[in-house]
Amino acid sequence: MEIQIDRARVERARELAARIAAPVEAFIAAHSTVSVERAVLRLLGVDGVGADEVPVPNLLVDALDPECRTRGAALAFGRALAETGLDPAALGAAIADGAHRLADFADVPEAAARGALRPHVDAAMARIGERRAQRRSLLERLPQLPPPLLYVIVASGNIYEDRTAAIAAAEAGAQIIAVIRSTGQSLLDFVPYGPTTEGFGGTYATQANFRIMRAALDEVGERLGRYVMLTNYASGLCMPEIAAMAALERLDMLLNDSMYGILFRDINMKRTFIDQHFSRMLNGYSGIIINTGEDNYLTTADAVEQAPAVLASQFINEEFAERAGMPATQIGLGDAYEINPDLEDGFLFQVAQAQLTRQIFPNAPLKYMPPTKHMTGDIFKGHLIDALFNLTSVMTKQHIHLCGMLTEAIHTPFLGDRALAIENARYIMGTARHFGDEIAIKPGGIIERRAQHVLAECVALLERVADIGLMQAIERKTFADVSRPPDGGRGFDGVFARHPEYYNPFEAALRGAREVPA
Amino acid sequence: MSAQMVKPYGDTMNDGKVQLSFTLPVEWSEAADEAARQLVARMGFSDVSVVEGRAIATGFSFFVVYASTPHAIDVSAIKAPSARTHAMSMEEIDAFVAERIGRKVRIAGACIGTDAHTVGIDAILNMKGYKGDYGLERYHMFETYNLGSQVATEDLVRFTKERQIDALLASQVVTQKGSDVRNFTELAELLEAEGLRDRVVLICGGPRVTNLMASELGYDAGFGRGTLPSEVAAFVVTALAERVRQ
Numbered sequence: 049m050e051i052q053i054d055r056a057r058v059e060r061a062r063e064l065a066a067r068i069a070a071p072v073e074a075f076i077a078a079h080s081t082v083s084v085e086r087a088v089l090r091l092l093g094v095d096g097v098g099a100d101e102v103p104v105p106n107l108l109v110d111a112l113d114p115e116c117r118t119r120g121a122a123l124a125f126g127r128a129l130a131e132t133g134l135d136p137a138a139l140g141a142a143i144a145d146g147a148h149r150l151a152d153f154a155d156v157p158e159a160a161a162r163g164a165l166r167p168h169v170d171a172a173m174a175r176i177g178e179r180r181a182q183r184r185s186l187l188e189r190l191p192q193l194p195p196p197l198l199y200v201i202v203a204s205g206n207i208y209e210d211r212t213a214a215i216a217a218a219e220a221g222a223q224i225i226a227v228i229r230s231t232g233q234s235l236l237d238f239v240p241y242g243p244t245t246e247g248f249g250g251t252y253a254t255q256a257n258f259r260i261m262r263a264a265l266d267e268v269g270e271r272l273g274r275y276v277m278l279t280n281y282a283s284g285l286c287m288p289e290i291a292a293m294a295a296l297e298r299l300d301m302l303l304n305d306s307m308y309g310i311l312f313r314d315i316n317m318k319r320t321f322i323d324q325h326f327s328r329m330l331n332g333y334s335g336i337i338i339n340t341g342e343d344n345y346l347t348t349a350d351a352v353e354q355a356p357a358v359l360a361s362q363f364i365n366e367e368f369a370e371r372a373g374m375p376a377t378q379i380g381l382g383d384a385y386e387i388n389p390d391l392e393d394g395f396l397f398q399v400a401q402a403q404l405t406r407q408i409f410p411n412a413p414l415k416y417m418p419p420t421k422h423m424t425g426d427i428f429k430g431h432l433i434d435a436l437f438n439l440t441s442v443m444t445k446q447h448i449h450l451c452g453m454l455t456e457a458i459h460t461p462f463l464g465d466r467a468l469a470i471e472n473a474r475y476i477m478g479t480a481r482h483f484g485d486e487i488a489i490k491p492g493g494i495i496e497r498r499a500q501h502v503l504a505e506c507v508a509l510l511e512r513v514a515d516i517g518l519m520q521a522i523e524r525k526t527f528a529d530v531s532r533p534p535d536g537g538r539g540f541d542g543v544f545a546r547h548p549e550y551y552n553p554f555e556a557a558l559r560g561a562r563e564v565p566a
Numbered sequence: 567m568s569a570q571m572v573k574p575y576g577d578t579m580n581d582g583k584v585q586l587s588f589t590l591p592v593e594w595s596e597a598a599d600e601a602a603r604q605l606v607a608r609m610g611f612s613d614v615s616v617v618e619g620r621a622i623a624t625g626f627s628f629f630v631v632y633a634s635t636p637h638a639i640d641v642s643a644i645k646a647p648s649a650r651t652h653a654m655s656m657e658e659i660d661a662f663v664a665e666r667i668g669r670k671v672r673i674a675g676a677c678i679g680t681d682a683h684t685v686g687i688d689a690i691l692n693m694k695g696y697k698g699d700y701g702l703e704r705y706h707m708f709e710t711y712n713l714g715s716q717v718a719t720e721d722l723v724r725f726t727k728e729r730q731i732d733a734l735l736a737s738q739v740v741t742q743k744g745s746d747v748r749n750f751t752e753l754a755e756l757l758e759a760e761g762l763r764d765r766v767v768l769i770c771g772g773p774r775v776t777n778l779m780a781s782e783l784g785y786d787a788g789f790g791r792g793t794l795p796s797e798v799a800a801f802v803v804t805a806l807a808e809r810v811r812q
Contacts, residue, residue, distance in 0.1 A: 205742065215623070216623030216624070216625075216626055217623075219623045219624055231682050231740055232716065234682070235716060248679075248680050248740060248742055248743070248745050249680075249681070249740040249742050314714060314715075347685060349694070421685065424791060457773055457791070459741070459742075460742060464587070464588065464589035464628050467589075467622035467626075467628060468628075529692075
């Protein structure tokens with residue numbers, strides 16, 4: 049099936065997205081953040097925690113004087129590497145212990161610092177490249193079932209319980225496991241350390257937890273003969289660090305949105321724009337598929353009214369991701385099935401939006417999110433709404449399908465809830481597998497007119513944003529009816545202007561790697 | 567009032583029919599079905615029928631069971647007062663405030679603790695409202711502050727003090743491991759400690775909140791799923807008017 053849409057309007061939307069992103073990109077290029085610098089240190093091999101459980105990358109970046117920080121943490125660290133001859137992990141530990149101070153090496157020549165960094169940068173790039181190659185060969189040997197890929201969430205707070213739930217879900221047919229983070233984590237300006245067994249509404253994202261879940265999913269994948277993907281969240285205040293850890297531990301997907309944190313977590317917009325850029329450069333190289341968060345526009349406001357904003361955000365997310373070097377096949381743009389079930393022909397509107405997105409972004413592994421806003425304690429009705437969501441997804445060839453839970457509004461899913469949700473999706477997607485190929489959309493009918501209306505409104509919205517600029521548009525409540533000032537919100541104190549001699553060795557390495565596809 | 571004993575109704579008065587579904591951490595087998603049946607019988611049910619039993623993962627089985635309960639409940643003796651009883655429109659509420667309180671009412675709302683789910687508090691406060699019922703921000707006689715998500719209880723109490731808030735709305739959607747009750751309790755205790763408790767109408771809300779639970783936690787009212795903004799508004803102004811009168 050296909051909807052007739054005005055291609056000129058789509059072209060116009062992409063032009064506008066480019067006009068919107070260009071000035072922001074210029075701002076990004078002139079700035080860095082504490083989280084970018086901590087990610088650089090982590091990639092070099094700095095890890096562990098010091099006194100009071102403060103992560104060593106935080107200790108190091110916080111210890112830089114403001115002037116020194118503007119040149120990037122890598123140079124200061126490289127000077128110490130050159131002088132001490134220690135490896136990055138040992139040097140990090142020595143500084144955390146107070147045995148060395150970065151300030152003591154200020155006189156070491158810059159060339160020596162760059163030289164000392166080189167082998168560690170190469171090693172990190174090689175390790176991430178290996179992880180990527182490993183994923184590719186596993187996917188060849190253990191192919192996944194056809195899309196929509198069934199994605200479920202585990203969120204007990206205890207990584208070991210999550211592991212049990214993940215294995216059970218994979219056996220039931222889940223192809224992607226997302227470990228939801230503890231609710232407070234997006235606002236922490238550090239990444240917790242080690243395996244964790246307590247969290248609220250989710251489980252802390254730590255490198256150790258990534259490793260535990262990766263090993264479990266690899267094991268069950270071998271047993272089932274199909275690769276099971278792992279997802280986490282590169283959002284909040286530590287986007288670049290999570291992207292670095294995910295690259296090192298072979299996660300397959302990351303939630304990563306260019307505006308989500310600004311609008312829905314009140315994280316400073318400058319911080320977010322800079323952080324999303326470096327995290328996406330990493331995601332591009334590590335082969336990680338990002339999932340953008342447009343579903344959030346629909347859960348906080350009316351889904352019918354917000355449809356043009358969802359599409360506009362998809363264009364903006366695509367543009368920012370491409371500017372960070374990501375190919376279309378790694379940009380999992382988001383949408384959600386959130387129209388009020390009481391609305392007559394609401395299902396037609398859902399199909400219109402999903403099909404419109406499919407046609408406008410033909411190579412994107414679209415992420416389709418389930419109903420949440422209109423789910424109640426009535427699990428029976430909830431299971432029915434999920435069935436229509438499943439039908440829309442298979443009809444319109446969505447790629448990543450987050451299975452809706454019948455107990456959505458009640459509790460974090462029980463093991464049995466997940467099994468029922470997966471069964472629902474497998475039934476609908478099996479019985480209607482080629483339905484979308486067999487039907488034609490009535491020209492000029494409700495679905496087509498709705499899609500054309502959404503596209504037209506989206507272009508109008510993008511025109512307004514392009515005219516006033518993205519940061520001002522966000523301040524004027526253009527997205528999600530939320531106003532955020534450019535210098536307000538969380539994490540703004542972690543943003544700083546780059547010195548002309550600023551150096552981030554991974555930026556050049558990642559740009560270089562793009563020229564030669566792995 | 568005379569006792570009114572009731573049992574669940576399947577298709578015949580007093581048949582006591584209920585349906586249950588649950589997961590057992592065992593491999594599925596006929597013995598697992600029998601284990602499910604005996605477990606339900608041990609819960610006190612009779613006529614237990616395991617209508618579905620199957621494996622859902624290695625080491626886990628899922629069951630659907632129908633059974634009859636021998637118990638009945640006297641519904642005439644149940645006390646669960648609702649806070650959603652003051653039916654007034656937005657216009658009526660504005661007029662009521664102008665007449666009975668004589669100044670704007672200051673209302674603050676927040677999703678407290680680490681909870682980031684603002685869907686409930688937004689439905690009550692945002693101008694747009696919920697199900698065609700305008701949110702509190704739209705009321706002329708309210709000065710409304712939506713402090714958003716993940717607000718620490720200390721910050722909320724400080725805000726209440728500084729802005730002389732009349733009514734405080736605390737929301738919790740995440741209930742994992744009792745975090746909602748813990749946060750609600752902490753807020754009530756902190757207000758008490760600061761000597762502010764009697765100065766504010768204290769309200770909690772969320773999909774799992776009941777008015778009964780709210781009163782047990784020391785709140786003036788609790789609002790659960792499906793609550794309309796005007797229902798909260800009506801409760802707030804009625805409670806404030808009573809305090810003015812005293």
